[in-house]
Amino acid sequence: MKTAQRKSKTGIIIRKGVGQQLHYLKRNIRHINTLLDAYTGIPLQKKELKYWYVLQELYRQQLLMFETQTKSVCDRIVSIHQPHVRPIVRGKSQAKVEFGAKIHCSMIDGITFLDELNWDAFNEGSNLMEYVEKFKTRFGCYPKELLVDKIYSTRENRKKLKEKGIRLVGKPLGRPSLAAHIVLSPGERNPIEGKFGQAKTGYGLGRIKARLQNTSKSWIASIFLVLNLVKLAGVAAHWFIVWIIESLSAYFIPKTETNKIGVI
Template sequence: MYRKVDPTPTPPSNFDLHGQGQLSENNRWVIMAKIIPWSEFEDEYAENFTVSTGAPAKSFRMALGALIIKERLGTSDKETLEQIRENPYLQYFIGMTTYSDAAPFDSSMFVHFRERIGVNLVNKINEKMVKEQTEVPGVIVEKKSSEISETKNQGKLILDATCTPADIKYPTDLGLLNQAREHTEKIIDALHNQIKSPVKKKPRTYRNRARKEYLTIAKKRKPRQKERRKVIKKQLQYIQRNLANIERMGALQLLTKSHYRMLLVVAEVYRQQLSMYEKKEHSIPDRIVSLKQPHIRPIVRGKAGKSVEFGAKLSASCRNGYVFLDRISWDNFNESGDLKIQVEAFKRFTGFYPESIHVDRIYRTEENRAWCKELGIRMSGVRLGRPPKNLSKAMKKQAQSDERIRNLIEGKFGEAKRRFSLARVMAKLDNTSETSIAITFLVMNLSALLRQAFWLFFGLFHNKNLF
């Protein structure tokens, strides 16, 4: 059940500190609480709750506020809850009206918050927040009929893509097979304990022998290919034997949900690894690289340090210094196909097409260039075909300027991975990981708006002292 409350921030002076003073208006958490449009998305969050009975769920402001605090402070779920319990400003930020030394919810609720607040809702909040804070209030520009019919392109749009590595061990074929074999042994043990029949004996798994054979190669620094293939073949045979024994034992309904899910994943890993072993290949469609997170795929990036990353690939755009998440996928994709969608999103956001688009080489296809030319949009980079022999000074200066502008989104990705959590996404589920990634972009823009509000306050305070 969800009970709607007014999430609009009240004055900090109304927060009850049990007679120990009052909250400051200039605190960063008080300012950020005013920036976020809480009330506009309360109804959309309430749609997650269809049952009208039971204990009331936590409010939308508490759920989103807790996720923002966690990302802003860079702490774990449990540590974030301790910070909220100890800090009255954080309690005000999540919508509490009085200070309490008790935790407002259990740390396990963070998983439910990420599931209920999906990536689409976070993106809507991000765009609405930036649009409200960047628009000049009370200014209405009257346009002539000729200006309305021929709106000129304005602004710059910067596009790029990156990968957000997940928190998994670097996958190897032998390591995955060893983990799969161990899980089948645990499933056999669980089924034997559930059946409790004195007539049926537990099938033999040869786990000690299989473990020793795995370690003979795993402990070697540079094993030969023939040795590795020989051990992989043996591990496949052990898994095949265990899967056949599980099918023969039956009673799969006695398995727990986690064991049954792992059984399905192990069966798929066995099929993929057997196919690659027989064909002597090292790639297969929808390859599983983690048993506990089977949705993760290898993303070939071609970078100098990391040619392959394991996580979600995302496509983002930067408008007026603010970054927005446009697409996220666990499968690799060509980001050049998102250019038209991102340009149309820029037009919906600003009301006009961009004057120029700043992208790297992968976006500069013939189709994208022709489409941008029809709309009067200049695309950065040299033209297709044979490069000109002599570049003019104006062309060189324009190319350098475009590259400096494009560096902005590279800096945003660097900030997201160094300052925030995109360098290693700790969430385990696919939907919760996507929400965690979207929250990072929301917090980055929120931090930028907070800096803007701080410098505005500093400028007003400085001018006041001058007079």
Template sequence: MYRKAQKQETAAEDFELPFGGKLASDNRWVIMAEMIPWSEFEAEYAAIFSAEMGAPAKTFRMALGALIIKEKLGISDRETVEQIRENPYLQYFIGMSCYSNNAPFDASMLVHFRERIDIKLVNKLNREIVKQVLESKEEVEVKSKKSETEDLKNEPTNRGKLILDASCAPADISYPTDLGLLNQARKHTETIIDILYNSLLLKSIKKPRTYRNIARKNYLLVAKKRKPTIKERRKAIKRQLQYIKRNLVHIQQLMELGASLFNLSNRQYKKLLVVAEIYRQQLWLYENKKISIEDRIVSLNQPHIRPIVRGKAGKKVEFGAKLSASCYDGYVFLDHISWDNFNESGDLKSQVEAYKKLHGYYPQSVHVDKIYRTRDNRSWCQERGIRISGPPLGRPPKNVSPEKKKQAREDELIRNSIEGKFGQGKRRFSLGRVMAKLPHTSVTAIAITFLVMNLSTLVSRLFWEFLCQFFNITSFFTSFISKSDVPFDCRQQKLIFALP
């Protein structure tokens, strides 16, 4: 059940502190709280709950605010709750009306928050926040340059620069190897055999032998070697496959004797299904002497993760979700995400159309790398008057004009901005290692990262606008003081204060 909050957007002055006083209006959390339209998206969040049944759920502002705080500070779920309990600004950010020394919710609730707030809602909110900022900026420019009659006569032309690129958000898993994955699968089958045997009513039946001690020794004999040979690795894989096959047969026999899979938990049963698929894939790879297979499982606990071949220096293969993003005016958006590998060049048209839907016009130029410059994309952009970066198709000319060299250099410099955004997300935020375990919660965590990056950009730009206004005023007073009869010491002090 969801109860709509009476006050989703309270002023910072109305927040009650235990020892009096008021919250500072220039605090970063107060500024970010004013940027987010909480009430506009509350109805969409409340639609997933029942109107009458169930316990009252936490408000949309509290759920999304807690996820933003966790991502902004780069902390764990438990530390997020502790930070909210200790900081009145964070309590105001999640919609509380007064300071409380008690935790507003348990740390486990953040898992439910990531399940309830899906990627579509986060992306929609992200674009709405940036759209409001851009519209207010365009209104000022239009009023100063054009009149209303000219706007009605002239249709909007292509404007702006759109930057596209793709990256990978690695998941929090150990580097997968075939031998290590089979060893984990074998250990899980042994656990299931113990549970099923203990559930049998007839204790006179002899427990199946699993040879777990011998299997572990055979695994460590090769796993501890720094550089095992191919022959040694294949022999160890064959042994682990035989152990898993024997254990799966024992599980089937225990079920025929009366043991039920209902004695297993949901997680154990899902892992059993994953083990069966891992055995099938690894057996096919061993028999056919191959190194790749379709929909290859690389993690027993997170079977949705796939290997993403990137070809980067030091990281030829990454294990996580592949994402396609767009960037313009310093803001970055998550357009496409998938656990399977895909060709990002197929997203160019939809990304350009999303740019037009947000701004009302096509971009003047699209800055992409080589994989996007297909014939289809080039012709599609040419029909709409969009210049795509990079050299034209065909043999490169012998003599290139200085203007074209300068244009190519500028295009590469512009495209570097989205690489910087990926670096910011992976170094400063959690895009470099996604700690969420479930597929839908991991996708939500990645979308929250893009939202927090845009909020950080907005806050930093407001700060720099304030500094520019402050230094302009200070420079006026310093020039006035220098012309007056103020003593030199005072003038020097003022000038030092005015320096950036």
């Protein structure tokens, strides 16, 4: 308690406080195990048993980091209620670390496809060829060209795409030159970046409140489903208006050489 009340904490004070908390948690776990041994069966409900396993794993991870004096561990638990959530380092000014699922999306003709959803951090550039194969599975052929960010423009990815006859549109390797602006202008990636902004501000992608892992996945996938439905509805409305204009033009305006109308 005294450690939490301090306005400024040194590394020694924080380590001493963490050590005391781990000692108290070890004592409590030992007492609970003693009580459970007195029962012939398991007196805990399914939800309580899950929390019990999560707490023991959380204690193991924190003790390991304390003894080895490290700040990271494999599959680190940061939430007792959501043990599947992992901290993902983003390096942004607002939040250096984010908590939640990391997703990868691709856009074809305004329609967004959810290629990957993972609770662990992953490198999108290393999985580029997997996304290309998913495109072939969906459409039966490889894409003619890929418009990608800098993280995908590695030498290995360029070589593999060239072997498949796919043109990569992105920032060239090496020292920046004037030709870089010709290959990829800054506004060409606006559609996919804007789609993420639309999903976060308009449909709550940045405020997923589901607690279970599968429910969160369904929530995220449903948001992109709605985005695609809105896009398709806009396309259908456009062609419906065009059809009405053409029908009215054919009905009210005689088709003569002097009377001509064009619909755009």
